[in-house]
Amino acid sequence: MESAVRLAENILAQAPRMTVAKDHATDRKTGAFSVEMGTAGVGLLAFSGDWTLQAKAPGAAAIASALAAGTGIRRIGFDTDALAQWDSTFITAILGVVAQGKAAGIDVDLGGLPAGAQRLVTLATAVPERQGARRTATRDGFLVGLGKWWLASYKSMQDSLAFVGEATIALARFSVGRARFRRVDLMIALEACGPKALPIVTLISVLIGLILAFVGAIQLRQFGAQIYVADLVAIAMAREMAAIMTGIIMAGRTGAAFAAQLGTMQVNEEIDAFRTLGFSPMEFLVLPRMLALIVMMPLLCIYANILGILGGGIVGIWMLGLTPTAYYVQTIASVSLTDFGIGISKSVIFGIVVALAGCLKGLQSGRSASAVGDAATSAVVLSIVMIIVLDGFFAVVTSIMGI
Amino acid sequence: MTGTTHTSSPHIEVSNLDLSYGDFVIQKNLTFTVNHGDVFIIMGGSGCGKSTVLKCLIGLKSPARGIVRFDGADFWSTAASTREAMMRRFGVLYQSGALWSSMTLAENVGLPLGEYTELGAAEIRDLAAMKLALVGLAGFEDFYPSEISGGMQKRAGIARAMALDPDVLFLDEPSAGLDPISSKLLDDLIVELRDSLGTTMVIVTHELASIFSIGTNSVFLDPVSKTMIAKGDPRELRDHSPDPNVREFLNRGASAMTKGPDPARTDSSRPTEAAR
Ligand SMILES: Nc1ncnc2c1ncn2[C@@H]1O[C@H](COP(=O)(O)OP(=O)(O)OP(=O)(O)O)[C@@H](O)[C@H]1O
Numbered sequence A: 001m002e003s004a005v006r007l008a009e010n011i012l013a014q015a016p017r018m019t020v021a022k023d024h025a026t027d028r029k030t031g032a033f034s035v036e037m038g039t040a041g042v043g044l045l046a047f048s049g050d051w052t053l054q055a056k057a058p059g060a061a062a063i064a065s066a067l068a069a070g071t072g073i074r075r076i077g078f079d080t081d082a083l084a085q086w087d088s089t090f091i092t093a094i095l096g097v098v099a100q101g102k103a104a105g106i107d108v109d110l111g112g113l114p115a116g117a118q119r120l121v122t123l124a125t126a127v128p129e130r131q132g133a134r135r136t137a138t139r140d141g142f143l144v145g146l147g148k149w150w151l152a153s154y155k156s157m158q159d160s161l162a163f164v165g166e167a168t169i170a171l172a173r174f175s176v177g178r179a180r181f182r183r184v185d186l187m188i189a190l191e192a193c194g195p196k197a198l199p200i201v202t203l204i205s206v207l208i209g210l211i212l213a214f215v216g217a218i219q220l221r222q223f224g225a226q227i228y229v230a231d232l233v234a235i236a237m238a239r240e241m242a243a244i245m246t247g248i249i250m251a252g253r254t255g256a257a258f259a260a261q262l263g264t265m266q267v268n269e270e271i272d273a274f275r276t277l278g279f280s281p282m283e284f285l286v287l288p289r290m291l292a293l294i295v296m297m298p299l300l301c302i303y304a305n306i307l308g309i310l311g312g313g314i315v316g317i318w319m320l321g322l323t324p325t326a327y328y329v330q331t332i333a334s335v336s337l338t339d340f341g342i343g344i345s346k347s348v349i350f351g352i353v354v355a356l357a358g359c360l361k362g363l364q365s366g367r368s369a370s371a372v373g374d375a376a377t378s379a380v381v382l383s384i385v386m387i388i389v390l391d392g393f394f395a396v397v398t399s400i401m402g403i
Numbered sequence B: 001m002t003g004t005t006h007t008s009s010p011h012i013e014v015s016n017l018d019l020s021y022g023d024f025v026i027q028k029n030l031t032f033t034v035n036h037g038d039v040f041i042i043m044g045g046s047g048c049g050k051s052t053v054l055k056c057l058i059g060l061k062s063p064a065r066g067i068v069r070f071d072g073a074d075f076w077s078t079a080a081s082t083r084e085a086m087m088r089r090f091g092v093l094y095q096s097g098a099l100w101s102s103m104t105l106a107e108n109v110g111l112p113l114g115e116y117t118e119l120g121a122a123e124i125r126d127l128a129a130m131k132l133a134l135v136g137l138a139g140f141e142d143f144y145p146s147e148i149s150g151g152m153q154k155r156a157g158i159a160r161a162m163a164l165d166p167d168v169l170f171l172d173e174p175s176a177g178l179d180p181i182s183s184k185l186l187d188d189l190i191v192e193l194r195d196s197l198g199t200t201m202v203i204v205t206h207e208l209a210s211i212f213s214i215g216t217n218s219v220f221l222d223p224v225s226k227t228m229i230a231k232g233d234p235r236e237l238r239d240h241s242p243d244p245n246v247r248e249f250l251n252r253g254a255s256a257m258t259k260g261p262d263p264a265r266t267d268s269s270r271p272t273e274a275a276r
């Protein structure tokens, strides 16, 4: 096979040289062809001019229809005396004729072709097409499409549930000290989810605090109730914004990274290697990542709270003229430990969601570069959707519980 | 180094195996037996399903039909936990190497050792270094897979496959990407492991030199009829197979004339090839 490819390259390299001599005779005109009826039912296909990628030669379809129009052809021959330069364009055209001849049961005599072209055509037809390999694009009707969509969604729902179940078992095994994974992996994940995320969390939290304070200040100033900006910022950060914003940041930062890492391992058969050696990918790959987010998310959430309140303070002090002490006292009085507790517990849940979505999409990834990209994208989308939905759920539950 | 004749009991028995990806049938009706201590070669043209057969034997892909037995025990119809226990006795080299990219070579080889033995960290490191030395990678213990060449990754993959001194070693194209000397050394290693540890070898390869020097048994898969068209000692097949395709393959396409004279391919192609 290799030698076949080499041979093809050689022939292609020679092709232009072989035709240079003719160049003077026919000064560079675009390719053309004609079909003449020869004796004894031989259809003679005559080529002239340049048949190259640059010269606009007629397409295979034109030749096909011309041949089909010629009735009584029992054999196809070629006349290439007027042919100037040729490259793979010409070969493609010939292959079209050969296929057409085969389909119609007509003999195709390659004898009239340049020697190099003959060899290339023979090479291209040397390995017969693999039966059953060609994929025919079939268009499904609406109902078929709907059914397939439903089956696919059902399957993916099942897979996700099984995945969540397995993750729970892995966590349980970890809590009794029986889970197997490398401590280094946990450390690396902890570093990626914690310290390395601080800059972006800092920036976003301060800005969110500022924005909340601005929005509140415009309204509250009309009533002379500027001091309540402190309440607004503190409560919003503690209960909602800190957890949601860290969740979304981690989904984009860490969840996508998890999906890409595991997806790439899938492409390289590394996951298969784990499986055959009896390492559960769940414990070995998913668990350390999940643990890292479970540990780091509440810490990041607390950090985001503090910085968000600081951001609000900046607006309160410089724009609204409140004293730092007044702002501080008002903040302390307005939020309770329960508010922080709600936010922090949400952040733990969001951490689990981000880790699971990232790892699930990574492990389900196909074995191509674009599949890994898709895995990362859908991991982020899934985590963000889940975060918002779960947050809504929390809001309902806490309001029913009256906290 | 021609293979000594091993008269021993069946290790892997495959009967009436069909393999497919969805509706796309890859191979059907495979029946062959690998004996203890065999160097069993799976051969056939590119894309005919060799790796797929291997995936089925190592428990990564369930067959559409048929039975695979290891030492008489059914592999695919037992509980997943039993199958996993059986898989512990395999060593596998994947076609792409499949080294864990986040670990050094020593860690790659040492990970299964740490998991399934009671050895201490220092002993594991020594053992890993020894396995790496066996495949000619002494001194590369602390390299990451991305820092070594493709052929070296292949060899490191073999070291990892050998980590637990498995009963069966499955090697998917072990010598692809290796120079002739390394690939000869690899052949020596395979035979040595078989002779000293009694490891059964199942090897997917196109390397004719190693097929003839180490193979004791083989199966030949055909992509057109989608089944096996020959089995037995590869040297025997080369010289006496009734199937011209098999003889052609094993003689490097030299008996292509059996397909009928083809002037465009044989005669006129010669000058071009000789010109190289
Ligand atoms: N995941 C997959 N999904 C669908 N078809 C596949 C998949 N993997 C392989 N195939 C098909 O199965 C056939 C056999 O593939 P396989 O990898 O087993 O070939 P092979 O004999 O190992 O080839 P090579 O010598 O080139 O490695 C190919 O035709 C390929 O199209």
Ligand SMILES: [Mg+2]
Binding pocket: B050, B051, B052, B095, B172
């Ligand atoms: Mg393969």
